[in-house]
Amino acid sequence: MTTHTNPAIAATSFKGGRAKKRRSVEKKSNPAWGIAAWAVGLLFVAPVLFMLLTSFHSEVDAATNPPSVFAPLTLDGYRAFFGADGGRTPWPPLINSLTASVVSTILVLILSIPAAYALSIKPIKKWTDVLFFFLSTKFLPIVAGLLPLFLFAKNTGLLDNINLLVLLYTSMNLPIAVWMMRSFLAEVPVEMMEAAQIDGAGLIRLLRSVVAPVALPGIAATALICFIFSWNELLLARTLTSIVAGTSPVFLTGFATSQGLFLAQVCAAAMVISLPVLAAGFAAQDKLVQGLSLGAVK
Template identity: 50%
Template sequence: MTATAPAPRPAAAASPPPPARPRRPRRGGAGGAALTVLTWAIALVFVSPALWMVLTAFKTEGAAQTDPPTFFFQPTLEQITGVLSADFLPYLGNSLMATLASTALVLVLGTPAAYALSIRPVKRTKDVLFFFISTKMLPVVAVVVPLYVAAAEVSMIDNIWTLVVLYTAMNLPIAVWMMRSFFLEVPSGVIEAARLEGASLPRVLWSVMLPIMAPGVAATALICMIFSWNEFFFAVNLTASQAATLPVYLVGFITSEGLYWAQLAAAATVASLPIVIVGWIAQRQLVRGLSMGAVK
């Protein structure tokens, strides 16, 4: 989505204007055209797997297997209706629950941590930051059996809250790192001014800093949502019939003894729609948020 968004503007208006940089003149003529073609070609390469997925979703199983793939065919809704008519809704509900609840928790827990590590650095801030990110270095496959046994011990297998807790833990380090860089963007003068006016710490956080950081928070939230929405490994291992999420539903279409490309493509298209919609709505904030660090 971001590939087609307008060019990023300078971030928060409250931050000092970036140092004047001579603007490169727009290229015209052959060079400009070549650049446009190249940009489109690269964009097409990136979007082609998704395009193939959407096209295949409207084919029959037989048509999906042709080599080379066909681009002109009689479209059918058979696969899409097949996907929606099965038990789609409980999986969708579980995915929404796991994604949104874990993202909300990440923001609630991650914001104060990022504040402490940027505006009011604690002792050994760097070590703390490294400790946060080091939790991402252990391959998840190494912890899945202990997690399974622990969850079974407290009867939390196949419970959506297990996934909420795990996704929160999984995304928290990334969120802290991201939001810390956004906090660093906030000019210290603004904070000092607010404190001089007598604003309490929560007030400064809520009414001064967060509005400036809103695009950054939106970007962080969206990234956490994407990671949680697509997470498969924990979901497949720690759920069964009650708490399974969409990726688990999706993988059920894969079979080792038959053709399944069209069905799987239809399920994948339907499963990716919510996140595409959220990304599209938040597109402008995202571009601003993700380029916040870049204009420093």
């Protein structure tokens, strides 16, 4: 005996089942998890907010223990950072940091995207060995290579030269970028590339018109991470530069003098130096989330 079900009744029961399931999920949700998430978020943001507040205090108020939260606000720390009182100007170090970070990031993307394409979409033989070779270059701590790098820069006349930092930052971030881009490009549908190849698209056209738009969130995530690593790097810049090619982190260490640590000025300088990274993060936050979630289990 065959039983026929009214489609309208079936649809209504299906919607009712989904509504009941949604209500059961809402009932099971615990508001304590939301409170805990806010608490953890505030815990991470609190030091940044305290640094921002301290940057608007005078040196006397910033040095009090415990900190004087409700002290009068002033712009003296920012005036000192920008050299309003006749001190050093921060613009050359900021320009050096921007140049080294942007140029090295562009070079990393130019080199890593074709390498990741060869390791994911058009895999070569023993591609896993190639990936582990890239990873093995990160095993050696940077401090272990400082002396050879210093001797190389001295003998080649590249000490205190921004071009050397660009080269070092590119080589430093390239293994990470290849690993990241390989996982991102592996998510590009093969059918799209095969259709483009049938239409006569070459390798360059394929990368520019098919692969790049699909993998744009991953490219943005890789670029942002490489930019942050280059912008925050201190050890190489401190050792291999001095006056001409000094970067903003090196400039920031100059506030620790024999007279003591000028806390308000350091906080003001740290806030200004952090702004490019924060601006880049906010500008690419949607692409960053999409890129870091590529390949995630849904």
